[in-house]
Amino acid sequence: MNGKAILENVRRYRAIASLYRQTAAFRPHQRLSLLEQAHAWEDRALAELEAHFTLGESKVSPLQTWMVQAASWPMLNAA
Numbered sequence: 001m002n003g004k005a006i007l008e009n010v011r012r013y014r015a016i017a018s019l020y021r022q023t024a025a026f027r028p029h030q031r032l033s034l035l036e037q038a039h040a041w042e043d044r045a046l047a048e049l050e051a052h053f054t055l056g057e058s059k060v061s062p063l064q065t066w067m068v069q070a071a072s073w074p075m076l077n078a079a
Contacts, residue, residue, distance in 0.1 A: 003052070006048060006052045009048050010049055013041050013044045013045035013048065014045050016041045017039075018038075020035070021035065021038045
């Protein structure tokens with residue numbers, strides 16, 4: 001995946017995180033869950049960037065890297 005595609009994915013992930021945070025402001029009963037989702041999307045954006053810059057041209061994709069990290073998030077797996 002090229003650099004522009006990586007940055008576009010990161011932009012999208014952060015936009016989704018922002019929407020979760022905005023929604024949390026108006027739904028107090030779901031606030032914690034929504035903020036956890038926002039945090040998960042931010043983590044996905046960071047994983048995408050880290051994978052791009054640390055893996056270089058290896059055969060492991062950023063999505064595979066994120067999936068391994070996501071498996072360790074108990075709240076996301078419970079949802």
